[in-house]
Amino acid sequence: MATPDRIVIIGPSGSGKSHLGSLLASALDMELIDTDSVIEARIGMSIDEFFERFGEPAFRAIESDVIHEASAGAGRVVATGGGAVLAPSNWAALRPGSVIIGLTADVETLVDRVANQTARVGRNAVRPNMAGDPYSRMREMLENRGPLYAQADIVIDTERHPADEVLEIALGAIRQQSGKHLVPSLSIDSPLERSDLYVGRGIRQSLDGLVKKRWPAAQKLWFISDDHVAPHWLDDVSASSMSSGYDVRSIVVPAGEASKSFDRLGTILEEMTANGVSRSDVVVALGGGVVGDLAGLAAAICLRGLSLVQLPTSLLSMVDSSVGGKTGINTRSGKNMVGAFYQPGLVLIDTDFLSTLPAEEYRSGMAEVIKHGEIQPSTPLQTDTLSSLLGSLPALDPIDDGQIDEIVLQNVRTKHSVVQEDERESGLRMILNFGHTSGHAIEADGYRYRHGEAVGLGMLVATHIAITLDLCPADRFDRIEELLERAGLPTRYDGAVGAVIENMKSDKKNVSGVQRWILPVGGSGVEIRTGIDPGVVAESIAAIGGR
Numbered sequence: 237m238a239t240p241d242r243i244v245i246i247g248p249s250g251s252g253k254s255h256l257g258s259l260l261a262s263a264l265d266m267e268l269i270d271t272d273s274v275i276e277a278r279i280g281m282s283i284d285e286f287f288e289r290f291g292e293p294a295f296r297a298i299e300s301d302v303i304h305e306a307s308a309g310a311g312r313v314v315a316t317g318g319g320a321v322l323a324p325s326n327w328a329a330l331r332p333g334s335v336i337i338g339l340t341a342d343v344e345t346l347v348d349r350v351a352n353q354t355a356r357v358g359r360n361a362v363r364p365n366m367a368g369d370p371y372s373r374m375r376e377m378l379e380n381r382g383p384l385y386a387q388a389d390i391v392i393d394t395e396r397h398p399a400d401e402v403l404e405i406a407l408g409a410i411r412q413q414s415g416k417h418l419v420p421s422l423s424i425d426s427p428l429e430r431s432d433l434y435v436g437r438g439i440r441q442s443l444d445g446l447v448k449k450r451w452p453a454a455q456k457l458w459f460i461s462d463d464h465v466a467p468h469w470l471d472d473v474s475a476s477s478m479s480s481g482y483d484v485r486s487i488v489v490p491a492g493e494a495s496k497s498f499d500r501l502g503t504i505l506e507e508m509t510a511n512g513v514s515r516s517d518v519v520v521a522l523g524g525g526v527v528g529d530l531a532g533l534a535a536a537i538c539l540r541g542l543s544l545v546q547l548p549t550s551l552l553s554m555v556d557s558s559v560g561g562k563t564g565i566n567t568r569s570g571k572n573m574v575g576a577f578y579q580p581g582l583v584l585i586d587t588d589f590l591s592t593l594p595a596e597e598y599r600s601g602m603a604e605v606i607k608h609g610e611i612q613p614s615t616p617l618q619t620d621t622l623s624s625l626l627g628s629l630p631a632l633d634p635i636d637d638g639q640i641d642e643i644v645l646q647n648v649r650t651k652h653s654v655v656q657e658d659e660r661e662s663g664l665r666m667i668l669n670f671g672h673t674s675g676h677a678i679e680a681d682g683y684r685y686r687h688g689e690a691v692g693l694g695m696l697v698a699t700h701i702a703i704t705l706d707l708c709p710a711d712r713f714d715r716i717e718e719l720l721e722r723a724g725l726p727t728r729y730d731g732a733v734g735a736v737i738e739n740m741k742s743d744k745k746n747v748s749g750v751q752r753w754i755l756p757v758g759g760s761g762v763e764i765r766t767g768i769d770p771g772v773v774a775e776s777i778a779a780i781g782g783r
Contacts, residue, residue: 241310247339250349257315321384328425338388341395429579440586444480456483460531461522464491468592496565524550525557532563536578544580549589551601555647560655600688602723613761616653633724670754671695677739700776702755728781
Protein backbone atom coordinates (compact mmCIF):
# COMPACT_ATOMS: atom_id res chain seq x y z
CA MET A 237 0.00 0.00 0.00
CA ALA A 238 0.99 3.64 -0.33
CA THR A 239 2.62 5.54 2.53
CA PRO A 240 -0.06 6.28 5.13
CA ASP A 241 -1.65 9.70 5.15
CA ARG A 242 -0.87 10.19 8.82
CA ILE A 243 1.19 8.83 11.67
CA VAL A 244 -0.82 8.98 14.90
CA ILE A 245 0.87 8.62 18.28
CA ILE A 246 -1.14 7.61 21.34
CA GLY A 247 -0.17 6.77 24.90
CA PRO A 248 -0.25 8.01 28.50
CA SER A 249 1.27 11.24 29.75
CA GLY A 250 5.02 10.94 30.02
CA SER A 251 5.36 8.25 27.37
CA GLY A 252 7.17 10.58 24.94
CA LYS A 253 4.51 11.24 22.31
CA SER A 254 5.50 14.82 21.55
CA HIS A 255 9.20 13.97 21.35
CA LEU A 256 8.68 11.01 19.02
CA GLY A 257 6.28 13.12 16.97
CA SER A 258 8.96 15.74 16.43
CA LEU A 259 11.53 13.10 15.43
CA LEU A 260 9.14 11.38 13.01
CA ALA A 261 8.01 14.63 11.42
CA SER A 262 11.63 15.55 10.77
CA ALA A 263 12.60 12.09 9.48
CA LEU A 264 9.60 11.81 7.14
CA ASP A 265 9.35 15.48 6.17
CA MET A 266 5.80 15.64 7.51
CA GLU A 267 3.91 18.30 9.45
CA LEU A 268 3.77 17.83 13.23
CA ILE A 269 0.47 18.48 14.97
CA ASP A 270 0.69 18.20 18.76
CA THR A 271 -2.98 18.32 19.77
CA ASP A 272 -2.33 19.53 23.34
CA SER A 273 -0.30 22.46 22.00
CA VAL A 274 -3.00 23.30 19.47
CA ILE A 275 -5.64 23.20 22.22
CA GLU A 276 -3.67 25.48 24.53
CA ALA A 277 -3.17 27.99 21.73
CA ARG A 278 -6.90 27.88 21.02
CA ILE A 279 -8.13 28.25 24.62
CA GLY A 280 -5.49 30.79 25.62
CA MET A 281 -4.54 29.03 28.83
CA SER A 282 -2.95 25.83 30.07
CA ILE A 283 -4.94 22.63 29.90
CA ASP A 284 -4.87 22.13 33.68
CA GLU A 285 -6.24 25.65 34.22
CA PHE A 286 -9.00 24.95 31.69
CA PHE A 287 -9.84 21.71 33.54
CA GLU A 288 -10.12 23.57 36.83
CA ARG A 289 -12.37 26.29 35.40
CA PHE A 290 -14.56 24.41 32.94
CA GLY A 291 -14.22 20.68 33.62
CA GLU A 292 -13.20 17.64 31.59
CA PRO A 293 -16.31 17.35 29.32
CA ALA A 294 -15.68 20.84 27.91
CA PHE A 295 -12.03 19.95 27.31
CA ARG A 296 -12.87 16.67 25.57
CA ALA A 297 -15.24 18.48 23.19
CA ILE A 298 -12.47 20.88 22.15
CA GLU A 299 -9.99 18.01 21.92
CA SER A 300 -12.34 16.12 19.62
CA ASP A 301 -12.68 19.16 17.34
CA VAL A 302 -8.90 19.49 17.11
CA ILE A 303 -8.46 15.78 16.39
CA HIS A 304 -11.06 15.84 13.62
CA GLU A 305 -9.31 18.86 12.07
CA ALA A 306 -5.94 17.11 12.31
CA SER A 307 -7.35 14.02 10.62
CA ALA A 308 -8.64 15.99 7.64
CA GLY A 309 -5.24 16.36 6.00
CA ALA A 310 -2.41 14.12 4.82
CA GLY A 311 1.32 14.30 5.38
CA ARG A 312 0.95 14.76 9.13
CA VAL A 313 2.29 13.31 12.35
CA VAL A 314 -0.39 13.71 15.02
CA ALA A 315 0.73 13.48 18.66
CA THR A 316 -2.41 13.15 20.81
CA GLY A 317 -3.20 13.76 24.44
CA GLY A 318 -3.36 10.81 26.81
CA GLY A 319 -7.16 10.78 26.94
CA ALA A 320 -7.78 11.16 23.22
CA VAL A 321 -8.39 7.41 22.94
CA LEU A 322 -11.49 7.58 25.14
CA ALA A 323 -13.88 8.84 22.44
CA PRO A 324 -14.84 6.38 19.65
CA SER A 325 -15.38 9.35 17.33
CA ASN A 326 -11.68 10.26 17.69
CA TRP A 327 -10.70 6.75 16.57
CA ALA A 328 -13.08 6.94 13.63
CA ALA A 329 -11.52 10.23 12.55
CA LEU A 330 -7.87 9.31 13.04
CA ARG A 331 -7.62 5.65 12.06
CA PRO A 332 -8.52 5.67 8.33
CA GLY A 333 -5.34 6.07 6.30
CA SER A 334 -3.16 6.17 9.43
CA VAL A 335 -0.56 4.04 11.12
CA ILE A 336 -1.13 4.33 14.87
CA ILE A 337 1.85 4.00 17.19
CA GLY A 338 1.29 3.46 20.90
CA LEU A 339 3.91 4.37 23.48
CA THR A 340 4.13 3.02 27.00
CA ALA A 341 6.36 2.72 30.09
CA ASP A 342 5.83 1.56 33.67
CA VAL A 343 3.95 3.68 36.18
CA GLU A 344 6.98 4.95 38.10
CA THR A 345 8.80 6.04 34.95
CA LEU A 346 5.75 7.83 33.57
CA VAL A 347 5.14 9.71 36.81
CA ASP A 348 8.82 10.67 37.11
CA ARG A 349 8.89 11.97 33.53
CA VAL A 350 5.78 14.08 34.13
CA ALA A 351 7.28 15.45 37.36
CA ASN A 352 10.55 16.31 35.60
CA GLN A 353 8.72 18.07 32.80
CA THR A 354 6.66 20.01 35.33
CA ALA A 355 9.82 21.13 37.10
CA ARG A 356 11.36 22.27 33.80
CA VAL A 357 8.48 24.23 32.32
CA GLY A 358 6.21 24.93 35.27
CA ARG A 359 2.43 24.97 35.53
CA ASN A 360 1.80 24.32 31.84
CA ALA A 361 3.09 20.78 32.22
CA VAL A 362 0.83 19.84 35.12
CA ARG A 363 -1.53 17.02 34.11
CA PRO A 364 -5.07 17.68 35.41
CA ASN A 365 -5.80 13.99 36.01
CA MET A 366 -2.67 13.50 38.14
CA ALA A 367 -3.85 15.39 41.22
CA GLY A 368 -3.48 13.62 44.56
CA ASP A 369 -1.31 10.51 44.62
CA PRO A 370 0.17 10.58 41.11
CA TYR A 371 1.24 6.93 41.17
CA SER A 372 -2.25 5.71 42.08
CA ARG A 373 -3.83 8.01 39.52
CA MET A 374 -1.44 6.90 36.77
CA ARG A 375 -2.00 3.26 37.65
CA GLU A 376 -5.76 3.75 37.50
CA MET A 377 -5.54 5.52 34.14
CA LEU A 378 -3.41 2.77 32.65
CA GLU A 379 -5.90 0.14 33.82
CA ASN A 380 -8.77 2.04 32.18
CA ARG A 381 -7.02 3.15 29.03
CA GLY A 382 -4.55 0.31 28.51
CA PRO A 383 -6.90 -1.77 26.31
CA LEU A 384 -7.44 1.29 24.12
CA TYR A 385 -3.72 2.00 23.79
CA ALA A 386 -3.27 -1.68 22.85
CA GLN A 387 -5.36 -1.08 19.71
CA ALA A 388 -2.41 0.74 18.15
CA ASP A 389 -0.77 -0.91 15.14
CA ILE A 390 2.35 -1.27 17.26
CA VAL A 391 3.07 -0.51 20.92
CA ILE A 392 6.63 0.53 21.83
CA ASP A 393 7.98 0.40 25.38
CA THR A 394 9.90 3.68 25.70
CA GLU A 395 11.43 2.57 28.98
CA ARG A 396 13.32 -0.28 27.36
CA HIS A 397 14.53 1.71 24.35
CA PRO A 398 16.33 5.05 24.11
CA ALA A 399 14.82 7.75 21.88
CA ASP A 400 16.87 6.89 18.78
CA GLU A 401 15.85 3.22 19.01
CA VAL A 402 12.19 4.19 19.49
CA LEU A 403 12.44 6.25 16.30
CA GLU A 404 13.91 3.36 14.32
CA ILE A 405 11.31 0.91 15.66
CA ALA A 406 8.55 3.37 14.75
CA LEU A 407 9.91 3.90 11.22
CA GLY A 408 10.17 0.14 10.72
CA ALA A 409 6.61 -0.33 11.95
CA ILE A 410 5.33 2.31 9.55
CA ARG A 411 6.95 0.54 6.61
CA GLN A 412 5.78 -2.89 7.77
CA GLN A 413 2.20 -1.94 8.60
CA SER A 414 1.70 -0.15 5.30
CA GLY A 415 2.96 -3.20 3.43
CA LYS A 416 0.56 -5.49 5.28
CA HIS A 417 -2.58 -3.52 4.40
CA LEU A 418 -2.99 -2.71 8.10
CA VAL A 419 -4.06 0.86 7.44
CA PRO A 420 -7.87 0.92 7.26
CA SER A 421 -9.41 2.53 4.22
CA LEU A 422 -12.34 3.89 6.25
CA SER A 423 -13.93 3.61 9.69
CA ILE A 424 -17.54 3.90 10.78
CA ASP A 425 -18.04 5.43 14.21
CA SER A 426 -20.82 3.73 16.16
CA PRO A 427 -21.80 4.05 19.84
CA LEU A 428 -21.34 0.32 20.43
CA GLU A 429 -18.61 -0.70 17.97
CA ARG A 430 -16.16 1.06 15.68
CA SER A 431 -16.18 -0.60 12.28
CA ASP A 432 -12.81 -0.51 10.48
CA LEU A 433 -12.98 -1.18 6.74
CA TYR A 434 -9.97 -2.55 4.86
CA VAL A 435 -10.02 -2.76 1.07
CA GLY A 436 -7.20 -4.43 -0.86
CA ARG A 437 -6.04 -7.55 -2.60
CA GLY A 438 -4.68 -10.09 -0.13
CA ILE A 439 -6.16 -8.34 2.91
CA ARG A 440 -7.62 -11.68 4.09
CA GLN A 441 -4.04 -12.70 4.94
CA SER A 442 -4.00 -10.00 7.62
CA LEU A 443 -7.07 -11.40 9.41
CA ASP A 444 -5.16 -12.91 12.35
CA GLY A 445 -3.08 -9.82 13.03
CA LEU A 446 -6.06 -7.52 12.85
CA VAL A 447 -8.18 -9.71 15.13
CA LYS A 448 -5.34 -9.93 17.66
CA LYS A 449 -4.91 -6.17 17.64
CA ARG A 450 -8.63 -5.44 17.88
CA TRP A 451 -9.61 -8.16 20.36
CA PRO A 452 -6.48 -9.24 22.29
CA ALA A 453 -8.45 -11.61 24.55
CA ALA A 454 -9.95 -13.59 21.67
CA GLN A 455 -8.95 -17.27 21.55
CA LYS A 456 -11.70 -18.86 19.46
CA LEU A 457 -12.90 -17.93 15.98
CA TRP A 458 -16.23 -19.15 14.60
CA PHE A 459 -16.10 -19.21 10.79
CA ILE A 460 -19.56 -19.26 9.23
CA SER A 461 -19.63 -19.93 5.49
CA ASP A 462 -21.75 -21.70 2.86
CA ASP A 463 -21.23 -24.83 0.80
CA HIS A 464 -20.35 -22.84 -2.33
CA VAL A 465 -17.69 -20.61 -0.78
CA ALA A 466 -16.22 -23.00 1.79
CA PRO A 467 -14.61 -25.44 -0.70
CA HIS A 468 -12.69 -22.56 -2.29
CA TRP A 469 -11.73 -20.35 0.65
CA LEU A 470 -12.44 -21.77 4.12
CA ASP A 471 -9.17 -23.69 4.43
CA ASP A 472 -7.23 -20.82 2.85
CA VAL A 473 -8.45 -18.33 5.46
CA SER A 474 -8.82 -20.52 8.55
CA ALA A 475 -5.50 -22.36 8.25
CA SER A 476 -3.48 -19.28 9.13
CA SER A 477 -5.77 -18.64 12.10
CA MET A 478 -5.08 -22.12 13.40
CA SER A 479 -1.34 -21.68 12.90
CA SER A 480 -1.58 -18.43 14.88
CA GLY A 481 -2.93 -20.40 17.82
CA TYR A 482 -6.64 -19.68 17.52
CA ASP A 483 -9.19 -22.38 18.28
CA VAL A 484 -11.02 -22.42 14.95
CA ARG A 485 -14.58 -23.73 14.59
CA SER A 486 -16.39 -23.86 11.24
CA ILE A 487 -20.10 -23.92 10.48
CA VAL A 488 -21.10 -24.40 6.84
CA VAL A 489 -24.68 -23.73 5.74
CA PRO A 490 -26.38 -24.47 2.41
CA ALA A 491 -25.86 -21.67 -0.12
CA GLY A 492 -28.88 -19.61 -1.04
CA GLU A 493 -31.59 -17.38 0.34
CA ALA A 494 -33.33 -20.31 2.06
CA SER A 495 -30.58 -20.35 4.71
CA LYS A 496 -31.74 -16.96 6.00
CA SER A 497 -34.35 -18.62 8.19
CA PHE A 498 -35.22 -19.10 11.85
CA ASP A 499 -34.39 -22.78 11.54
CA ARG A 500 -30.90 -22.18 10.17
CA LEU A 501 -30.22 -19.40 12.67
CA GLY A 502 -31.30 -21.70 15.47
CA THR A 503 -29.02 -24.47 14.22
CA ILE A 504 -26.03 -22.12 14.26
CA LEU A 505 -26.81 -20.85 17.75
CA GLU A 506 -27.34 -24.38 19.07
CA GLU A 507 -23.98 -25.49 17.67
CA MET A 508 -22.16 -22.51 19.14
CA THR A 509 -23.73 -22.71 22.57
CA ALA A 510 -23.29 -26.49 22.74
CA ASN A 511 -19.58 -26.16 21.96
CA GLY A 512 -18.40 -23.68 24.52
CA VAL A 513 -18.90 -20.29 22.91
CA SER A 514 -17.71 -17.46 25.16
CA ARG A 515 -18.04 -13.67 25.19
CA SER A 516 -14.45 -13.22 23.99
CA ASP A 517 -15.02 -15.27 20.81
CA VAL A 518 -15.13 -13.74 17.34
CA VAL A 519 -17.56 -14.64 14.54
CA VAL A 520 -16.12 -14.48 11.03
CA ALA A 521 -18.68 -14.29 8.22
CA LEU A 522 -16.98 -15.78 5.14
CA GLY A 523 -19.35 -15.54 2.21
CA GLY A 524 -21.78 -13.37 0.33
CA GLY A 525 -24.79 -11.41 1.49
CA VAL A 526 -26.72 -14.41 2.81
CA VAL A 527 -23.85 -15.54 5.02
CA GLY A 528 -23.12 -11.97 6.10
CA ASP A 529 -26.73 -11.35 7.15
CA LEU A 530 -27.13 -14.72 8.86
CA ALA A 531 -23.77 -14.77 10.66
CA GLY A 532 -24.16 -11.11 11.59
CA LEU A 533 -27.48 -11.76 13.30
CA ALA A 534 -26.06 -14.82 15.06
CA ALA A 535 -23.20 -12.68 16.37
CA ALA A 536 -25.62 -9.96 17.46
CA ILE A 537 -27.75 -12.24 19.64
CA CYS A 538 -25.46 -15.09 20.75
CA LEU A 539 -24.55 -14.38 24.40
CA ARG A 540 -26.11 -10.95 23.75
CA GLY A 541 -23.36 -9.99 21.34
CA LEU A 542 -20.07 -11.38 20.01
CA SER A 543 -17.36 -9.55 18.07
CA LEU A 544 -17.89 -9.80 14.32
CA VAL A 545 -15.70 -9.81 11.22
CA GLN A 546 -17.24 -9.54 7.77
CA LEU A 547 -15.14 -11.22 5.08
CA PRO A 548 -17.32 -10.74 1.97
CA THR A 549 -16.66 -13.00 -1.00
CA SER A 550 -19.22 -11.74 -3.56
CA LEU A 551 -19.20 -8.43 -5.39
CA LEU A 552 -22.65 -7.65 -3.98
CA SER A 553 -21.54 -8.15 -0.39
CA MET A 554 -18.26 -6.27 -0.93
CA VAL A 555 -19.89 -3.11 -2.22
CA ASP A 556 -23.05 -3.20 -0.13
CA SER A 557 -24.21 -5.69 2.48
CA SER A 558 -20.95 -6.16 4.43
CA VAL A 559 -20.74 -2.42 5.17
CA GLY A 560 -23.11 -0.70 7.55
CA GLY A 561 -24.17 -3.27 10.12
CA LYS A 562 -27.49 -4.54 8.78
CA THR A 563 -28.23 -8.18 9.60
CA GLY A 564 -31.38 -10.19 9.05
CA ILE A 565 -33.28 -13.32 8.15
CA ASN A 566 -36.41 -13.80 6.07
CA THR A 567 -39.92 -14.79 7.07
CA ARG A 568 -42.83 -15.96 4.94
CA SER A 569 -43.90 -12.31 4.78
CA GLY A 570 -40.72 -11.06 3.10
CA LYS A 571 -36.96 -10.51 3.07
CA ASN A 572 -35.02 -9.42 6.14
CA MET A 573 -38.15 -8.99 8.24
CA VAL A 574 -36.24 -10.00 11.41
CA GLY A 575 -32.82 -8.56 12.13
CA ALA A 576 -30.69 -6.01 13.93
CA PHE A 577 -28.27 -3.19 13.28
CA TYR A 578 -24.96 -4.68 14.46
CA GLN A 579 -21.68 -3.20 13.31
CA PRO A 580 -18.81 -5.58 12.47
CA GLY A 581 -15.62 -4.51 14.19
CA LEU A 582 -13.68 -5.43 11.05
CA VAL A 583 -14.64 -5.61 7.38
CA LEU A 584 -11.92 -7.09 5.16
CA ILE A 585 -12.73 -6.64 1.48
CA ASP A 586 -10.35 -8.74 -0.62
CA THR A 587 -11.05 -8.68 -4.35
CA ASP A 588 -9.07 -11.92 -4.76
CA PHE A 589 -12.30 -13.65 -3.72
CA LEU A 590 -13.91 -12.58 -6.99
CA SER A 591 -11.74 -15.09 -8.88
CA THR A 592 -14.10 -17.93 -7.88
CA LEU A 593 -17.37 -15.98 -8.04
CA PRO A 594 -19.82 -17.36 -10.62
CA ALA A 595 -20.49 -14.97 -13.49
CA GLU A 596 -24.19 -14.64 -12.66
CA GLU A 597 -23.37 -13.60 -9.09
CA TYR A 598 -20.82 -11.09 -10.34
CA ARG A 599 -23.52 -9.56 -12.56
CA SER A 600 -25.92 -9.46 -9.62
CA GLY A 601 -23.40 -7.42 -7.65
CA MET A 602 -23.01 -4.99 -10.51
CA ALA A 603 -26.57 -3.76 -9.92
CA GLU A 604 -25.52 -2.36 -6.55
CA VAL A 605 -22.43 -0.79 -8.15
CA ILE A 606 -24.67 0.97 -10.67
CA LYS A 607 -27.05 1.99 -7.88
CA HIS A 608 -24.27 3.61 -5.89
CA GLY A 609 -23.18 5.51 -8.98
CA GLU A 610 -26.69 6.94 -9.33
CA ILE A 611 -27.05 7.99 -5.68
CA GLN A 612 -23.47 9.18 -5.04
CA PRO A 613 -24.24 12.85 -5.86
CA SER A 614 -26.88 12.83 -3.09
CA THR A 615 -24.54 11.40 -0.44
CA PRO A 616 -22.21 13.47 1.76
CA LEU A 617 -19.54 12.85 -0.93
CA GLN A 618 -21.53 14.98 -3.39
CA THR A 619 -19.67 13.63 -6.40
CA ASP A 620 -20.38 11.63 -9.54
CA THR A 621 -16.96 9.95 -9.57
CA LEU A 622 -18.38 6.43 -9.59
CA SER A 623 -20.91 7.10 -12.34
CA SER A 624 -18.21 8.70 -14.48
CA LEU A 625 -15.91 5.72 -13.88
CA LEU A 626 -18.59 3.26 -14.92
CA GLY A 627 -19.38 5.24 -18.04
CA SER A 628 -15.72 5.32 -19.06
CA LEU A 629 -14.97 1.62 -18.62
CA PRO A 630 -14.72 -0.45 -21.81
CA ALA A 631 -16.41 -3.44 -20.13
CA LEU A 632 -18.69 -4.08 -17.16
CA ASP A 633 -19.21 -7.82 -17.59
CA PRO A 634 -16.76 -8.23 -16.02
CA ILE A 635 -14.74 -5.15 -15.05
CA ASP A 636 -11.04 -5.55 -15.72
CA ASP A 637 -8.99 -6.74 -12.70
CA GLY A 638 -6.88 -3.60 -12.90
CA GLN A 639 -9.97 -1.41 -12.37
CA ILE A 640 -12.21 -3.42 -10.06
CA ASP A 641 -10.30 -2.44 -6.90
CA GLU A 642 -10.98 1.27 -7.47
CA ILE A 643 -14.62 0.56 -8.33
CA VAL A 644 -15.07 -1.42 -5.10
CA LEU A 645 -13.35 1.29 -3.05
CA GLN A 646 -15.57 4.01 -4.55
CA ASN A 647 -18.63 1.94 -3.64
CA VAL A 648 -17.44 1.42 -0.09
CA ARG A 649 -16.73 5.15 0.28
CA THR A 650 -20.23 5.92 -0.95
CA LYS A 651 -21.97 3.59 1.46
CA HIS A 652 -19.65 4.58 4.32
CA SER A 653 -20.49 8.26 3.88
CA VAL A 654 -24.21 7.50 4.18
CA VAL A 655 -23.98 5.04 7.08
CA GLN A 656 -21.70 7.35 9.08
CA GLU A 657 -24.34 10.06 8.73
CA ASP A 658 -27.38 7.84 9.44
CA GLU A 659 -26.53 4.44 10.90
CA ARG A 660 -30.09 3.34 11.67
CA GLU A 661 -31.86 4.42 8.50
CA SER A 662 -33.88 7.25 10.02
CA GLY A 663 -33.26 9.62 7.13
CA LEU A 664 -30.41 9.84 4.62
CA ARG A 665 -29.63 6.10 4.65
CA MET A 666 -32.97 5.48 2.96
CA ILE A 667 -31.43 6.62 -0.33
CA LEU A 668 -29.45 3.36 -0.35
CA ASN A 669 -32.80 1.73 -1.10
CA PHE A 670 -32.93 3.13 -4.63
CA GLY A 671 -34.45 0.27 -6.63
CA HIS A 672 -35.38 -1.71 -3.51
CA THR A 673 -39.02 -0.68 -3.04
CA SER A 674 -40.23 -2.59 -6.08
CA GLY A 675 -37.02 -4.61 -6.43
CA HIS A 676 -37.57 -6.59 -3.22
CA ALA A 677 -41.16 -7.21 -4.31
CA ILE A 678 -39.96 -8.46 -7.71
CA GLU A 679 -37.43 -10.70 -5.98
CA ALA A 680 -40.08 -12.10 -3.65
CA ASP A 681 -42.19 -13.11 -6.66
CA GLY A 682 -40.99 -16.68 -6.58
CA TYR A 683 -37.33 -15.68 -6.13
CA ARG A 684 -36.78 -16.19 -9.83
CA TYR A 685 -34.46 -13.18 -9.93
CA ARG A 686 -31.28 -12.76 -7.94
CA HIS A 687 -31.20 -9.85 -5.54
CA GLY A 688 -29.09 -7.65 -7.80
CA GLU A 689 -31.15 -8.49 -10.85
CA ALA A 690 -34.33 -7.50 -9.00
CA VAL A 691 -32.77 -4.27 -7.71
CA GLY A 692 -31.76 -3.37 -11.27
CA LEU A 693 -35.34 -3.82 -12.41
CA GLY A 694 -36.49 -1.83 -9.39
CA MET A 695 -34.25 1.07 -10.41
CA LEU A 696 -35.91 1.12 -13.80
CA VAL A 697 -39.37 1.15 -12.19
CA ALA A 698 -38.37 4.03 -9.89
CA THR A 699 -36.84 5.97 -12.77
CA HIS A 700 -39.95 5.51 -14.90
CA ILE A 701 -42.04 6.86 -12.00
CA ALA A 702 -39.71 9.87 -11.72
CA ILE A 703 -40.03 10.59 -15.44
CA THR A 704 -43.82 10.35 -15.21
CA LEU A 705 -43.75 12.85 -12.33
CA ASP A 706 -41.41 15.11 -14.32
CA LEU A 707 -38.63 14.74 -11.73
CA CYS A 708 -35.91 13.72 -14.17
CA PRO A 709 -35.36 13.66 -17.93
CA ALA A 710 -36.14 10.58 -20.01
CA ASP A 711 -32.50 9.98 -20.82
CA ARG A 712 -31.91 9.08 -17.16
CA PHE A 713 -33.87 5.86 -17.78
CA ASP A 714 -31.88 5.23 -20.97
CA ARG A 715 -28.57 5.65 -19.13
CA ILE A 716 -29.45 3.23 -16.31
CA GLU A 717 -30.89 0.73 -18.79
CA GLU A 718 -27.69 0.86 -20.86
CA LEU A 719 -25.49 0.30 -17.78
CA LEU A 720 -27.60 -2.68 -16.72
CA GLU A 721 -27.39 -4.17 -20.22
CA ARG A 722 -23.60 -3.66 -20.33
CA ALA A 723 -23.38 -5.44 -16.98
CA GLY A 724 -25.33 -8.41 -18.33
CA LEU A 725 -28.39 -7.70 -16.17
CA PRO A 726 -32.05 -8.05 -17.21
CA THR A 727 -34.00 -4.93 -18.08
CA ARG A 728 -37.42 -6.57 -18.52
CA TYR A 729 -39.58 -8.13 -15.82
CA ASP A 730 -41.29 -11.38 -16.71
CA GLY A 731 -44.09 -11.46 -14.16
CA ALA A 732 -47.40 -10.09 -12.98
CA VAL A 733 -47.82 -6.43 -12.00
CA GLY A 734 -50.34 -7.47 -9.35
CA ALA A 735 -47.84 -9.78 -7.63
CA VAL A 736 -45.33 -6.96 -7.24
CA ILE A 737 -47.98 -4.55 -5.94
CA GLU A 738 -49.13 -7.12 -3.38
CA ASN A 739 -45.58 -7.91 -2.24
CA MET A 740 -44.83 -4.22 -1.74
CA LYS A 741 -47.54 -3.99 0.92
CA SER A 742 -45.32 -5.95 3.33
CA ASP A 743 -42.23 -3.83 2.70
CA LYS A 744 -40.59 -3.39 6.11
CA LYS A 745 -39.54 0.13 5.09
CA ASN A 746 -43.16 1.28 5.05
CA VAL A 747 -43.92 3.59 7.98
CA SER A 748 -47.52 3.65 9.27
CA GLY A 749 -48.62 2.21 5.96
CA VAL A 750 -46.87 4.93 3.96
CA GLN A 751 -44.72 3.65 1.12
CA ARG A 752 -41.43 5.45 0.55
CA TRP A 753 -39.77 5.64 -2.84
CA ILE A 754 -36.25 6.70 -3.75
CA LEU A 755 -36.60 8.49 -7.05
CA PRO A 756 -34.04 9.99 -9.45
CA VAL A 757 -34.07 13.78 -9.70
CA GLY A 758 -32.55 15.88 -12.45
CA GLY A 759 -29.52 14.54 -14.26
CA SER A 760 -28.01 12.90 -11.18
CA GLY A 761 -28.81 12.06 -7.60
CA VAL A 762 -31.99 10.88 -5.89
CA GLU A 763 -34.49 11.96 -3.26
CA ILE A 764 -37.06 10.35 -0.95
CA ARG A 765 -40.71 10.63 -1.99
CA THR A 766 -44.02 9.41 -0.58
CA GLY A 767 -47.60 9.52 -1.81
CA ILE A 768 -46.92 8.01 -5.22
CA ASP A 769 -50.15 7.21 -7.07
CA PRO A 770 -50.60 3.40 -7.18
CA GLY A 771 -51.68 3.74 -10.80
CA VAL A 772 -48.37 5.35 -11.71
CA VAL A 773 -46.56 2.53 -9.92
CA ALA A 774 -48.51 -0.11 -11.84
CA GLU A 775 -47.87 1.67 -15.15
CA SER A 776 -44.13 1.81 -14.42
CA ILE A 777 -43.94 -1.91 -13.61
CA ALA A 778 -45.82 -2.61 -16.84
CA ALA A 779 -43.37 -0.36 -18.71
CA ILE A 780 -40.54 -2.81 -18.00
CA GLY A 781 -42.55 -5.83 -19.10
CA GLY A 782 -44.92 -6.56 -16.22
CA ARG A 783 -48.19 -8.14 -17.26
